[in-house]
Amino acid sequence: MDFSLDENQRAIADLAADVLAKEGAGEPLAHDARQDPETRYQEHVWAAMAKVGLLGLALPTELDGDGLGVAEIAVVLTEVGKAGARVPALATLALGVLPVASHGTAKQREALLPDVAAGNALLTAAVSEVGAPLATLPGTVARPGGSGWRLSGRKVAVPYAGHASRILVPASLEDGAGVFLVDPHAGGVTVTPTPTASGTPECTVDLDDVEVSAADLLGGDTSGAAARALREFAVVGAVASGDGALAGVLDLTTEHVRTRHQFGKPLATFQAVAQQMADVYIAARTVHLASVSAAWRLGAGRNAEADLDLAAYWLTAEALPSVRTCHHLHGGVGVDVTYPLHRHYSELKDLTRLLGGHRNQLHAFGAGAGS
Incomplete structure (x- = not known):
């Protein structure tokens, strides 16, 4: 294809x-x-x-x-x-x-x-909970109250929660699940900044009997379809971002080994360097193919579950080891904050955490293959 x-x-x-x-x-x-x-x-x-x-x-x-x-x-x-x-x-x-x-x-x-x-x-979504990255069954609950709903629970690793006009919050209902449009400044919402590897804003969001109107239920859906779609968009977005970050790492390292000389020769001419660069290239191209395949299937309205799991696994399993190889090939330059390699590395750390790590993704992929 x-x-x-x-x-x-x-x-x-x-x-x-x-x-x-x-x-x-x-x-x-x-x-x-x-x-x-x-x-x-x-x-x-x-x-x-x-x-x-x-x-x-x-x-x-x-x-x-x-x-x-x-x-x-x-x-x-x-x-x-x-x-x-x-x-x-x-x-x-x-x-x-x-x-x-x-x-x-x-x-x-x-x-x-x-x-x-x-x-x-800005908009954002609270897709992860304590011990449950990209939770499929939210521990956060929504119960009918007043003219709408009342939400209670804790969400973690919510990007830009303090900057957003609305946070999309998946929550379990008595029979199904829904996604609610929550104002981060509403009563009962506590937004607590938490550290990230990259330094980008991220928060823990606590919901204490937060009142939302019926009009704040995304699409009026209580079947769980909107919540599943949100999770799929989160995965494909994280993988696409990671695909780009890994490509950026490869470009930086390719240029470095081409122009950096040792013993009068470019680093790229040494066999050991070429072999390591080949490993990074293969990992980057595999992540790219998996990312594009997942986005294509999801955009075409096809069942993309297996493609999303595979793409997330390849990114979480291969990206950070590849960047560590590139750090090694750069020497001390790679860890200098004035050099761009560290930005890609820290971003990939945050994306790997968002996706739950490669063991979590391998488990999800295996469960899907066996079902």
Whole structure:
């Protein structure tokens, strides 16, 4: 099968790469910005992406969007990962825009998505719980109360929770599950910043009998379909971001071994170096193929469960060992915070944690294959 990008996707990739390069997305954040949870992303880069329409790709055409889907968003996330940009693309586009655009009501889409496309608002989702990354059966519960619902539970590793206008919160119902649009400033919501490897904002979100209206149930769905879709979008978005980050690592290391000389020769001419680079290349290309395959199947409306599990496994199993090899080939340069390799490494650490690690993914893949 041919998983090459089509003409539109190629144009999106080129546009994203161009904007990210022009805006200096690969430049490191200042030390004080890395330590401040309120400023730990590149707002000027995000504004530039909004200006050229990259944040409105998945909006319906009636909201002046392009009516595109998960495959195109995955292309954007891959370019963001490749550039090492610190922007809320995974949180807002994969965890927010895609589920709202595909499962939200017309009123929900109209209320949330235009501001996101304009760069004036962020979305995110709380897909993980304590001891349960990407939880399939949320421990957070929603019970009928007043004219809507009351939510109680704890969510962890919620990206950009303190910046978002709404957090998509999966919760178990008496008979099924739903996704609720929660205002992080609502009564009963406690947002606590937590550290990450990359320094990007992430929080634990505690919900103590939080009241939400019936209109805040995504798509009015109580069957669990919206919750399953949210989890799928989270996986495909994380893998696409990781695909880009690993590609960025490979590009940096290829250039380094080509131009760095030892004993009067480029490092790339030494057999041991070439063999290690070949291993990283194979891992990167395998992750890329698995990522594109998963995005394609999901975007085509096919059952993508096995492809998502496989892609997540390859990323979590191969990405960090590959980056460690590239660190070794760089020598001391690789751990310098003024050199971009560390950004990709830290981002891949956070993505691996989001996905639950390779053992968790292997278990999920094995369970799916045996069912």
